[in-house]
Amino acid sequence: MVELRHLRYFVAVVEERSISRAAERLVMSQPALTRQIKELERDCGITLLDRVPRGVEPTSAGTALYQHAAQLLGLAAATREVARSASSVREIVSIGLPPGLPTPWLTGLVRTFRDESPTTRIDFTDAPSSTQLRRIQQGQLDLGIVHQNPPSSLNSVKLFEKPFGVAVRPKHRLAERDTCRLVELDNLRVLAHAREQVPAEHDRLISAAYDAGIAPIWQFAAFVENAYACAEATESHAVLLSEASAHRLLPGWPWLPLVEPTFPMRTWLVRSDRARTAVEDSGQLIVRYATTPADPV
16 A cells, blocks of 8 residues: 655655655665665556666656655645644634723733633724624624623623713813813813714713703714814814723823713623623633723723
């Protein structure tokens, strides 16, 4: 029976056109290689090499065998590579990210996955909360980190709660304050996220302003990274957003938490009730990470 090692020896001899050079390439003795080639010829029942003054040349049968053997050896090498790759395949878990999560918190989450779940590859997707919830329900996203109260049809757990506030122009009268009462936004041009981005917070804010009898000049826009450009375009005095987003998107603009009433920004982790084991495990890892005392959010 012809073995792969015989074919490997034969291919080396044909390519080197010399038994001695092939033996050096294969790190074996010339007599041992000669015996292996004779075994191959005996198994095939035909002469594969002609001895010539400068070495060896394949016969017509040898040339045909060489072409076939080269293909077989290539397939064998590919098969080994596939087997090695399969042992390190990582399961992909897609995770949605809303605006406002601090970069240090996210980089810490990535490190935690690498340390605690090396067989999982996470794919992040930036998307508003409403978009994430829709994609989870449609099976297009595994996990969502959202700022919107999830529907009861999805599995959810609250990760943390942080104050919501306003970033004000550096020379505005509110810039020297430590907090901002809601009534102090009366008659100010205030940039806020469009309703489709954070519908619950949007409605709660409008309702609270109405109940307080004030009328901010609302400027609604669907912004994520371009808060400053939107603020300039609308000539807004203040921008409603989280502290982390304010420091990142509006450097130099003082950020003040909203008080009287306060507006906590809640963040949930959401997934489908029928999720893969890798998704459930990834969700538990995120919850542990988010609720540790060292939470940097």
